[in-house]
Amino acid sequence: MVSRSDDEILELFRDETSKEEAFGLLLKKYQERLYWQIRKIVISHDDTDDILQNTFVKIWKGLGNFHSQSQLFTWMYRIATNESLSFLKEKQRKNFGSTNGEVEELLLASLESDPYFDGDNAQLELQKAIIQLPEKQRLVFNMKYFDEMKYEEISGILQTSVGALKASYHHAVKKIESFLISREV
């Protein structure tokens, strides 16, 4: 099946008779990409599953009002990222009584208990190094390093200037390197 362009899907979605078909196409096209965006932020598969479903419910509700000032995928990534960060804040509040608690602690616990982590020791250490990064640096590092996204794309999603993103990525790499050296991996 030939993949439809985002504009074609939007066109179909605006027509009440093809709305569900369009949403099905959108799901097929983006479910995996959005899944991995969320998974790298919250680590646990089960949490990712919940957040992804909520993300698509929001996409369904908001797509009718979407106007293409930004690209569709940028808009959907932004929803997925915001949902994931809100989820982490809520988890912090539940565990520590405020959002000042260490999110790193929660993510490490998720990493260690996640039955769907299949990496070797070096990969585990790399993930631990990523988890200890500040939120923005962690987001940028994952999107740049693993997803190989362009800074311009990341800029649209995180609504941060390309210059600031480059600086964040640079700091993230340095911190990860020193973390791994200190752990002698």
Next chain:
Amino acid sequence: MKKDNPYKVPENYFDNLGEQIKDKIKKEENLLESKSEKRSLMIQLKPYMWMAASIFTLVIAARLILSVSISPEYKISSSNFGISQTAESTDSISSEEDAIFFDDLTEVSSEDIINYLSDNDIDTDILLANL
């Protein structure tokens, strides 16, 4: 550093995901629909609720007026016919309590009653059954 993704997903996870999400959306929409049906029913019922509240207020007001006008006569007649002191004082207390109770109720306006009925999630099926 290895660039491979170390995270995995359950088998066939992405095959079933689309259907699960569509089901979730349908459930949410059905819930919204039933809520808006309930709300529109409440709007339809509003005139009846006004009527019921007005009648209720009238009945309370009438009972209050009657209790105020009857009580003095009753007290006089009871003393005339030599009813015991205990019985007389009991009647007098009960009549005072009634007056306080009805006073409180008459302070509740019809609008308050309507608002109370609208704000509280009263089962419209029960309301309809009792119309």
